[in-house]
Amino acid sequence: AQSVSQHNHHVILSEAASLELGCNYSYGGTVNLFWYVQYPGQHLQLLLKYFSGDPLVKGIKGFEAEFIKSKFSFNLRKPSVQWSDTAEYFCASNHDYKLSFGAGTTVTVRA
């Protein structure tokens, strides 16, 4: 069975600070990896995804993530956050169709 763990439950940052959210997955075979974001009052939206190829994946709104197979990790990064990045972030994996999500990280960006 797959599982996904996210290292941080709540992160508080100031604007322009850099952000890195940790994610580790457990499945040892071929796996697809995703980061979803949920802004306050909105539904889950895909930030970026990794299926194969270049392990550095660029997504929307300046986010990127790096797949490191040897560490079973898929950490999310953004060099300079904005107040509008305040949201909950979920890492997820699948190897067929059903997504397995981490518990989520709440990111609060102070203006």
Place this chain on the structure above:
Amino acid sequence: GAGVSQTPSNKVTEKGKYVELRCDPISGHTALYWYRQSLGQGPEFLIYFQGTGAADDSGLPNDRFFAVRPEGSVSTLKIQRTERGDSAVYLCASSLSGGGDEQFFGPGTRLTVL
């Protein structure tokens, strides 16, 4: 519509009652998923439809939960004899054809069982 829609957005019911939650996927998407998100947790898989058939219902917690998708489009999640522990946000997602396709999520139905 442009995205996945779910109704109602909120549902409050009493313990022991029956509820139905509806999901309208993106037009043309053959795959439909239900997830449940409890407070402080990520979404958990419940059931996956490919067309009209439930391809995987292994995430349904018990036989009080049932879902249908009779015409391969709209789906209804049905919960019998609701319990307080069923309180959660129920999310629906759809994708073009299943597999590793991107799943597009609806806004969810917040179910509260008193």
